[in-house]
Amino acid sequence: MSDLAAALEVLGARWALLIVEQLLDEPQRYSDLQRTLGVPTNMLATRLRELEAAGVLSRLPLKHNTRAYALTDRGLALRDAIVALSSWGAQEARP
Amino acid sequence: MSDLAAALEVLGARWALLIVEQLLDEPQRYSDLQRTLGVPTNMLATRLRELEAAGVLSRLPLKHNTRAYALTDRGLALRDAIVALSSWGAQEARP
DNA sequence: CTGCATCCGGAATGATACTG
């Protein structure tokens, strides 16, 4: 399997890259991601588990039954790819 | 919608980025993509139509009922993003 | 023989309600 296919194995799932993008600058909580992205709650839970299993992010327990989701070094290494994709998407739909 | 979300609108579908990767170096024919990627034939037809509609690639008629699929300038602009994702995927699965 | 379209079962995703 190609390296790109390996990357898409984890990041190709819906919402995965958008979640990582949100966490690039600062850790966020579940409800923050849900509101900003508009992702269905069950999908968010599923993706967060997968991304954690892939070593992209980690779960940080806070107080009062709250957690924060933060990127690992491996997750932060996606910044270049996300920036490249975003700037490509910024020039879409030229009439 | 964010720029990343706009990009994933087109490239988030399964096989889309892998098809673009194959075409980065040289145009290919339908059967070439099918063999090298192992993508189901109906999905390949669907993705090629979507990518063409998005202006990522174009259909070049050859002889004897064959066509070549080649990236447009807009498709070639994805090289950086694909390289970034690939190099990220190359370092996956650390035990 | 190449380049698709169609049909159909199963997987992925989404909306909503509910729980610790």
Add this chain to the structure above:
DNA sequence: CAGTATCATTCCGGATGCAG
């Protein structure tokens, strides 16, 4: 707040058919 349970909908993949 941070999820889980359930059900509807959409997407995907394999088999097959068919025209140029």
